[in-house]
Amino acid sequence: ERVPHDSDNEIRNAVLRQVAAVKSEMEQTRALLREQSKECLRLYSKLNSLSPIERLPAEIKTEIFHYVLLSKNFHTTKGGDLPVTPFFLGKICQSWRNFVWSSPMLWTDIHLCLSKRRYESQTNLLCEWLSRTAGCALSFHLTTVDLSRTWILDPPKEILVAFASVSTQWKEIEFFIPDNKDCFDAISVAKTSLPLLTTATVRLLEAVERKIDLFSMAPQLSALHLYPEFYLDTVTAPWHQLREFSHSEASTVDEIRGFLHKAPNIVRCSFNDINSEMLKPWLLTQDLFDRSPMLEYLEYLKFSFRSLNTESTRILGPVKLPSLREISLSGPFDSSLPILDSIMTSFHSSPLLEKFTLGGTISSDHDLIRVLEKIPSIRDLCLSFNTNRYKLLTNELLQRLCPSHENILLPNLRSLTYDGPTSLNRHMRLLRDVLVYRFRQSTLHSTEMHSEPRTSQIRSVTVIAEDKLDIGSDIQHDLDTLVQEGLVLSLTSARIEPWFGA
Incomplete structure (x- = not known):
């Protein structure tokens, strides 16, 4: 085996020293580049600070950013673009990131469309989001892109727990809930801590028999919307203070009449899919239909009937509606003119009534004329009929x-x-x-x-x-x-x- 000559060792050592020197110079160059990059960013930041938006007072800047989030927030465009969120704004530049991260107002509108595929990451993101709200009043909307059955079998308990943890900040809320004890228990802890809540929209994924009293102690609640599957008699709410109410499915005549007695301050109310063929005996108190409801503030009223009979006329009865401005009625009126005629009698003494919407079916212009004669003050008339059996807008x-x-x-x-x-x-x-x-x-x-x-x-x-x-x-x-x-x-x-x- 050949033993290296001394001259070879000297050459090798010299080359290694040269490599070390080059590496040292490279590291110095990298350090210089890092410093120059930092200096470049500093100069860009200084340049950005001269832009008009950076010179605005923080309050005005917050309003501008908040408007952007409200106008675009969580609504994808036709092209499928991602929504504008505070996280998106924080990616623009360091200055914006610092501002957004330190502005709780920009985190107060939450629109979360749950997806089973992204549920874990959405849960983590929500917790981080809520941590930035700093006690500000919140508006949140919880929806889903998945089938209802998905959440019934595997309910979003963690999301509801996170929302319930900040219930003292709720101002406007919209959420769905499956018929699952853990979910109801998770959200029910908020019942005693709703000092700011003014508007609530709740969607059940399936009919439930359990009592629902989440909003029974909400001192500022003025608008309540229940969609669908709610049995109205299972809900406890501060009815006397409500100004808006809507119920989307399977309302009964006695339920509606009972609600109108309990909600004297109601301004707008809507009932869909009214079932006139069913009454609930436990609701039929002695004065339910004998006593007229007091509805002096009611301005908008919508009744959509699934079925009609003489019970339908008892929803309102002989009531005075001095503030009423708009009515919307729909149902199978083609064979029930006396019933529609009787319902319309309740509106005859509403001097401010201006808009009337009538839909469903009606058998003739003669019947339509009888209806319109009772509301001569109308300025805006909308008619929508869904059958070819009767042709209207005749000579009569x-x-x-x-x-x-x-x-x-x-x-x-x-x-x-x-x-x-x-x-x-x-x-x-x-x-x-x-x-x-x-x-x-x-x-x-x-x-x-x-x-x-x-x-x-x-x-x-x-x-x-x-x-x-x-x-x-x-x-x-x-x-x-x-x-x-x-x-x-x-x-x-x-x-x-x-x-x-x-």
């Missing part, structure tokens, strides 16, 4: 809308929307005459005669017919002229391209 109704009729219908009408089957093709000229007078002649009459017109000027008309509308050229010309003069007009056939007036 149009003549009553024409001011030449001695008993004119709806003299204050300013907006008309109709969606459903019509017989307008046989009465298009009469429709044109009604529009011409109601839009043009009413104002001319008041100008020339120096008196109040018989009718208000109609400003908007929308008709969505089932079949093609046949509009002759002469009528088309007159309608175009009205549009040019300012009438908002849309005549649409559901089966073909619409004709719009600007």
